[in-house]
Amino acid sequence: DAKTTQPPSMDCAEGRAANLPCNHSTISGNEYVYWYRQIHSQGPQYIIHGLKNNETNEMASLIITEDRKSSTLILPHATLRDTAVYYCIVRVAPNTDKLIFGTGTRLQVFP
Amino acid sequence: DTAVSQTPKYLVTQMGNDKSIKCEQNLGHDTMYWYKQDSKKFLKIMFSYNNKELIINETVPNRFSPKSPDKAHLNLHINSLELGDSAVYFCASSPRTHLSGNTIYFGEGSWLTVV
Numbered sequence: 001d002a003k004t005t006q007p008p009s010m011d012c013a014e015g016r017a018a019n020l021p022c023n024h025s026t027i028s029g030n031e032y033v034y035w036y037r038q039i040h041s042q043g044p045q046y047i048i049h050g051l052k053n054n055e056t057n058e059m060a061s062l063i064i065t066e067d068r069k070s071s072t073l074i075l076p077h078a079t080l081r082d083t084a085v086y087y088c089i090v091r092v093a094p095n096t097d098k099l100i101f102g103t104g105t106r107l108q109v110f111p
Numbered sequence: 112d113t114a115v116s117q118t119p120k121y122l123v124t125q126m127g128n129d130k131s132i133k134c135e136q137n138l139g140h141d142t143m144y145w146y147k148q149d150s151k152k153f154l155k156i157m158f159s160y161n162n163k164e165l166i167i168n169e170t171v172p173n174r175f176s177p178k179s180p181d182k183a184h185l186n187l188h189i190n191s192l193e194l195g196d197s198a199v200y201f202c203a204s205s206p207r208t209h210l211s212g213n214t215i216y217f218g219e220g221s222w223l224t225v226v
Contacts, residue, residue, distance in 0.1 A: 034214075038154075041220075042219060042220070043115075043201050043203075043217030043218050043219050043220050044154065044201070044203075044215075044217045045217070046214040046215065046216065049214065085152070087154075098156050098159070098167055099156070099215060100155075100156075101153070101154040101155070103152075103153070
């Protein structure tokens with residue numbers, strides 16, 4: 001199973017870009033990288049996912065290195081409401097639905 | 112309308128009791144899940160159902176019994192509750208299995224406290 005490594009915590013000033021790194025050096029060729037976040041006392045929320053190419057949606061951008069061993073989630077203009085735990089997840093195996101959550105990165109956005 | 116809804120949101124009960132948590136999704140998804148988040152905030156999958164059929168059953172005590180009357184509902188029944196069952200239980204759903212890229216939508220959680 002591909003493992004992910006994330007820093008335990010990060011700070012970001014409101015209005016600045018938040019760049020959250022994730023290492024997944026054992027990822028296999030057909031595994032996707034997913035990002036979820038969990039705001040305090042709420043259920044996890046899907047943010048974005050990708051396989052090889054960089055991806056962007058209304059919430060964030062996902063940059064995946066060419067060797068796919070690491071990725072970065074970018075929140076372009078962080079707000080206080082983005083304070084949450086961010087999870088980088090690699091699917092356990094193709095064609096299964098099991099997501100394994102690690103300890104994530106606690107992002108604190110400050111005014 | 113809430114996409115994945117679970118009830119009750121808070122539940123305090125005594126050891127040895129039997130309790131149920133209900134979950135419903137109105138997204139038309141085929142697959143539903145139960146996850147458990149313990150006091151250390153680790154989030155782990157417990158069960159997964161696809162069209163009422165059990166497809167994932169992690170190492171969970173058999174005191175936990177999921178029931179799926181239809182694909183929009185997945186209830187969790189817990190017998191003989193123990194102190195260690197205290198946790199937040201999240202229901203979730205996703206549109207389909209066996210296709211890479213499907214995303215999972217979570218409910219707001221049910222806070223279970225066993226005293």
